[in-house]
Amino acid sequence: MSMIFEITLVAIVVAVACALPGVFLVLRGTTMVSDAITHTVLLGIVLAFFITQDLNSPLLMIGATLVGVATVWAIEALQQTKLLSNDAAIGIVFPLFFSLAIILITRFAGNVHLDEDAVLMGELAFSPFRRFLFLGMDLGPRALWTMLVILFINSLFILLFYKELKITTFDAGFAAALGFSPVLIHYGLMTIVSLTAVGAYDSVGSILVVGFMVGPPLAAYLLTNKLHVMIALTVLMAFINSIIGVQLAFYFDTTIAGMIAVVTGITTLVIFVVSPKKGLIKASVNRRKEQKKMDDRLKQISKV
Amino acid sequence: MFDQISLLLNDYTFQIVALGTGFLGLLSGVVGTYATLRKESLLGDALSHAALPGIGIGFILIQRKELSVLLLGALVSGLIATVIIQTMSKKTVVKLDSALSLILSSFFGLGLVILTSIQNNPNAQQAGLSNFIFGQASAMLLSDVQLIGVVGVVLLALVGLFWKEFKVFTFDPMFGQTLGFSGKIIESLMSTMIVVTIILGLESVGVILISALLIGPSVAARQWTDRLSIVIVLAAVVGFVSGVTGTFISSMGARIPTGPSIVVVVSSFVFFSLFFSPKRGIIAKHYAYKKRQKVFMKHIQSLEE
Amino acid sequence: MEHKKAIAINHLTVAYDAKPVLWDISCGFNEGHLTAIIGPNGAGKSTLIKSMLSFIQPITGTIDFTVSGEQKVPYKKVKNKIAYVPQNTTVDWDFPATVLDVVLMGRYGHLGWLKRPGKKDKDVAKQMLLKVGLPTFASRQISQLSGGQRQRVFLARALAQEADIYIMDEPLSGVDMKTERIIMKLLKRLVKKGKTVIVVHHDLQTVEEYFDNVVFINQEVIAQGPIQTAFTKENIDKTYHQDRNLGEGEG
Numbered sequence: 108m109s110m111i112f113e114i115t116l117v118a119i120v121v122a123v124a125c126a127l128p129g130v131f132l133v134l135r136g137t138t139m140v141s142d143a144i145t146h147t148v149l150l151g152i153v154l155a156f157f158i159t160q161d162l163n164s165p166l167l168m169i170g171a172t173l174v175g176v177a178t179v180w181a182i183e184a185l186q187q188t189k190l191l192s193n194d195a196a197i198g199i200v201f202p203l204f205f206s207l208a209i210i211l212i213t214r215f216a217g218n219v220h221l222d223e224d225a226v227l228m229g230e231l232a233f234s235p236f237r238r239f240l241f242l243g244m245d246l247g248p249r250a251l252w253t254m255l256v257i258l259f260i261n262s263l264f265i266l267l268f269y270k271e272l273k274i275t276t277f278d279a280g281f282a283a284a285l286g287f288s289p290v291l292i293h294y295g296l297m298t299i300v301s302l303t304a305v306g307a308y309d310s311v312g313s314i315l316v317v318g319f320m321v322g323p324p325l326a327a328y329l330l331t332n333k334l335h336v337m338i339a340l341t342v343l344m345a346f347i348n349s350i351i352g353v354q355l356a357f358y359f360d361t362t363i364a365g366m367i368a369v370v371t372g373i374t375t376l377v378i379f380v381v382s383p384k385k386g387l388i389k390a391s392v393n394r395r396k397e398q399k400k401m402d403d404r405l406k407q408i409s410k411v
Numbered sequence: 412m413f414d415q416i417s418l419l420l421n422d423y424t425f426q427i428v429a430l431g432t433g434f435l436g437l438l439s440g441v442v443g444t445y446a447t448l449r450k451e452s453l454l455g456d457a458l459s460h461a462a463l464p465g466i467g468i469g470f471i472l473i474q475r476k477e478l479s480v481l482l483l484g485a486l487v488s489g490l491i492a493t494v495i496i497q498t499m500s501k502k503t504v505v506k507l508d509s510a511l512s513l514i515l516s517s518f519f520g521l522g523l524v525i526l527t528s529i530q531n532n533p534n535a536q537q538a539g540l541s542n543f544i545f546g547q548a549s550a551m552l553l554s555d556v557q558l559i560g561v562v563g564v565v566l567l568a569l570v571g572l573f574w575k576e577f578k579v580f581t582f583d584p585m586f587g588q589t590l591g592f593s594g595k596i597i598e599s600l601m602s603t604m605i606v607v608t609i610i611l612g613l614e615s616v617g618v619i620l621i622s623a624l625l626i627g628p629s630v631a632a633r634q635w636t637d638r639l640s641i642v643i644v645l646a647a648v649v650g651f652v653s654g655v656t657g658t659f660i661s662s663m664g665a666r667i668p669t670g671p672s673i674v675v676v677v678s679s680f681v682f683f684s685l686f687f688s689p690k691r692g693i694i695a696k697h698y699a700y701k702k703r704q705k706v707f708m709k710h711i712q713s714l715e716e
Numbered sequence: 717m718e719h720k721k722a723i724a725i726n727h728l729t730v731a732y733d734a735k736p737v738l739w740d741i742s743c744g745f746n747e748g749h750l751t752a753i754i755g756p757n758g759a760g761k762s763t764l765i766k767s768m769l770s771f772i773q774p775i776t777g778t779i780d781f782t783v784s785g786e787q788k789v790p791y792k793k794v795k796n797k798i799a800y801v802p803q804n805t806t807v808d809w810d811f812p813a814t815v816l817d818v819v820l821m822g823r824y825g826h827l828g829w830l831k832r833p834g835k836k837d838k839d840v841a842k843q844m845l846l847k848v849g850l851p852t853f854a855s856r857q858i859s860q861l862s863g864g865q866r867q868r869v870f871l872a873r874a875l876a877q878e879a880d881i882y883i884m885d886e887p888l889s890g891v892d893m894k895t896e897r898i899i900m901k902l903l904k905r906l907v908k909k910g911k912t913v914i915v916v917h918h919d920l921q922t923v924e925e926y927f928d929n930v931v932f933i934n935q936e937v938i939a940q941g942p943i944q945t946a947f948t949k950e951n952i953d954k955t956y957h958q959d960r961n962l963g964e965g966e967g
Contacts, residue, residue, distance in 0.1 A: 133506075133509050136506045136508050136509070137508070138508050138509050138511070138512040139453055139508045139511060139512060141512070142512050142515070185685075188685065188693060189810070190630075190633075190634060190685055190691060190693075191447075191630045191633070191685075192447065192450055192452075192808075192810075194450055194452050194453045195447050195452050195626050195630050197453065198452040198453060198455075198456060198622055198623065198626040199623070199626060199627060199630060199678065199681055202619075202620050202622070202623030202674045202678070203623070203674060203675065203678040205619070205620070205671070205674075206620060206623075206670070206671030206672070206674040206675050206678075207671070207675065209545060209668060209670075209671040210667055210671050210672065210675070213666045213667055213668065214664065214666070214667065227523060227544065228523050228527075314460075314516065314519055314619065315516050315519065315520050315523075316516075317512045317515070317516045318512070318513060318515075318516025318517050318519075318520060319516075320512075321509055321512040321513045321516070322513055322516075322517070325505065325509050325513055328504075328505075329503075329504075329505070356524075359524070359528060360528070360531055361524045361527040361528050361531070362520075362523050362524055362527045364520070364523075365520040365521070365522075365523035365524040365527065366520070366524055367520070368516050368517050368519070368520025368521075368523075369517055369520045369521045369524055371513075371516075371517055371520075372513060372514070372516070372517020372518070372520070372521070373517070375513055375517075376495070379499060379503070379505065385503055385504050386503070387498070387502055387503060390502060390503055391502075397731075397735065401729075401731060401736060401775070405729060405775070405776060448808070448811060448812075450808075572830060573830070574832070575824055575827070575830075575831075575832060575833070576824075576829070576830075578813075578817075578821075579821045579824055581811075582807060582808070582811050582813060582818070582821070583802070583806070583807045583821070585771065585800075585802055585806065586800065586802060586821065586873075587821075587824075588769075588771065589769055589795065589798065589799075589800040589825075590795070590796075590821075590824050590825035590877075591795040591796055591825050591828075592824075592825075592829070633812060636812065637812050637813070637814060637857035638812055638813075638814065638817075639811075639812045639813055639817070641812075642812045
């Protein structure tokens with residue numbers, strides 16, 4: 108396998124793994140909470156790293172995921188005090204966790220590859236250098252395997268709880284009445300969001316992950332009204348964005364994750380403008396049509 | 412240790428920088444109070460991230476680290492981002508928070524792409540550009556502090572001048588409109604003040620964390636009083652103290668960026684206030700609840716007897 | 717007998733996103749009268765009020781105001797003669813403001829740009845608080861009020877505007893009996909002084925007791941006039957038991 112092929116492969120798996128839970132974040136309107144999570148798992152990674160001293164330990168992944176879930180809990184606990192508004196609660200919690208993580212990194216962990224740059228953009232370009240060796244066999248980049256496992260977990264979660272996710276997203280009160288706990292599903296979703304953010308941290312850093320989670324589902328949401336079609340389109344968009352992004356990054360010799368985030372932004376905005384169902388152009392054309400219909404009616408009235 | 416502290420406090424550079432971040436904190440406290448009350452705190456977060464590509468492009472255009480040009484670039488890209496976010500959330504079915512997250516990360520990604528390419532083209536001037544990400548107050552020059560001072564005084568004067576208009580439009584914009592004031596003028600004035608404050612803070616606090624300095628002081632101040640005027644004064648004090656203390660901590664320890672250290676100080680104020688405020692604090696409420704419960708139980712017992 | 721119209725609405729059509737909400741509305745509100753606007757949910761009552769206050773630009777039609785000294789002028793010219801009481805769910809009640817602060821806001825219109833409220837304005841505000849039965853609440857934070865008290869604070873704010881026309885969006889919804897009595901007493905007193913009061917109302921039971929004029933609305937004006945003649949079972953049925961599909965094909 109050539110290096111660029113391996114990098115593209117990792118990028119695709121990361122993008123798809125991030126985009127899958129993103130479908131429900133976009134539909135529920137909780138993407139800013141996931142933005143908070145992607146920032147705060149960094150604190151979990153740093154703290155767990157101090158204990159395990161190994162960035163690839165599964166223990167580190169579990170610890171960091173727990174911190175992500177704790178973030179959601181902390182935000183909700185603050186919101187429940189009613190002492191501050193909901194968005195201020197998000198805006199208080201994640202900068203604090205994130206700041207603590209940055210201070211710990213700059214103070215103590217300067218010697219490993221945990222540094223400020225890695226926090227920002229990860230190092231997709233380096234992923235081929237960290238191999239996954241099993242019984243002496245080289246099975247490809249380690250990040251590929253980590254993210255494949257996470258992709259599998261995410262797909263499994265959505266497959267198993269498809270009905271529950273759908274109903275709690277659509278109408279939480281009704282779901283609760285039917286006996287599906289919206290809280291349980293909510294925390295389940297937040298757990299896989301955290302896990303994904305932890306896994307993707309290596310490749311895309313902690314700030315760009317949210318773009319990977321929101322962009323493709325948002326584009327898909329603008330194209331269809333059916334949930335299963337939306338999921339399929341989401342995967343497709345994640346695919347396209349990461350392939351174009353990797354190519355452009357190599358061409359301009361710049362950060363791969365950053366470039367994929369830019370491409371994601373551009374494709375989503377283009378779809379936002381031209382989408383035949385819910386796009387900006389369609390909306391203004393519709394408005395003009397209705398306007399004309401009404402003007403005709405008005406003319407009739409004034410004649411009478 | 413004490414020698415080190417007194418040395419630092421007497422250091423001219425530190426005094427300049429601390430004054431700059433202190434005043435910045437004060438300003439964020441005042442302006443941030445309006446942002447928080449208008450529920451615009453997360454918009455501030457998206458806006459500051461979106462400023463990064465502007466800084467990069469500003470540098471490419473003049474090939475120098477001229478703060479005013481970089482901040483102008485930041486302002487332009489921040490405004491473009493705001494327009495896109497508003498269009499997405501108002502004109503179509505896209506929810507505000509989806510638009511925020513998408514624009515936040517893709518603009519930030521663009522900023523990283525631009526900064527990386529600048530770093531790949533050797534130019535002695537580019538050192539320190541990445542300080543804009545987490546903020547490095549020690550990079551502040553006297554002229555930067557003067558810029559903050561001048562713009563700050565203008566903003567504070569506006570708050571004083573339009574006190575009554577800002578108040579009514581923050582509380583009940585529809586009602587303000589019926590009184591004959593132009594909502595467009597007042598609201599764009601308030602938004603511009605928030606944007607300008609964010610831009611001013613980019614160098615010392617950084618694009619990622621500046622929004623916390625906007626939210627924190629006012630949330631802390633709100634817990635101690637029910638009057639807007641006192642909230643604003645307290646928020647200014649909390650912001651000032653956080654700015655100075657954060658800079659102090661960052662200057663003491665090697666390699667601690669200023670942004671995170673200021674955020675930790677602000678957050679301590681917030682959590683202290685949330686817990687210990689005598690009137691609405693979590694602890695006070697808990698005891699009031701217990702007390703009421705006791706009285707209630709006694710009442711029930713006396714009824715049973 | 718033809719009354720002088722404080723507000724005259726002619727052929728008003730309003731649409732949100734090209735969907736008609738109000739269709740060819742023509743009605744008037746008599747000066748010195750207490751008029752109820754009545755109609756089911758989604759009938760466009762609030763939209764009508766918002767159009768009168770120029771929050772919404774209509775597609776066609778005119779709204780003219782006649783107040784002391786001004787004949788048939790647009791809203792802009794008489795803004796300060798018109799007081800508006802919004803539904804009390806629309807503001808953040810945890811806002812750091814006292815009851816007196818909120819009532820004082822009613823004076824802002826008279827002050828104009830930049831000027832601060834003085835002692836005279838504070839006196840007016842306190843007087844209005846006394847009128848709504850909350851004289852001791854001046855320095856309370858607004859979140860400590862009950863729903864009815866909040867509504868009365870809003871009414872006091874409108875009274876502090878010392879306007880000629882009072883426009884209110886459901887001031888009686890979800891308030892206690894005491895508040896309802898106080899509000900109605902004050903509104904009747906305003907009318908006696910020659911002021912015009914317009915109220916969006918939802919409780920059909922109390923219409924006859926409280927108001928002297930009524931406008932039935934369900935996207936169109938169904939009926940209007942004095943209570944004695946217009947508040948009939950037929951008109952109520954027409955307003956509430958109708959599926960209306962306006963602006964789409966032939967009605």
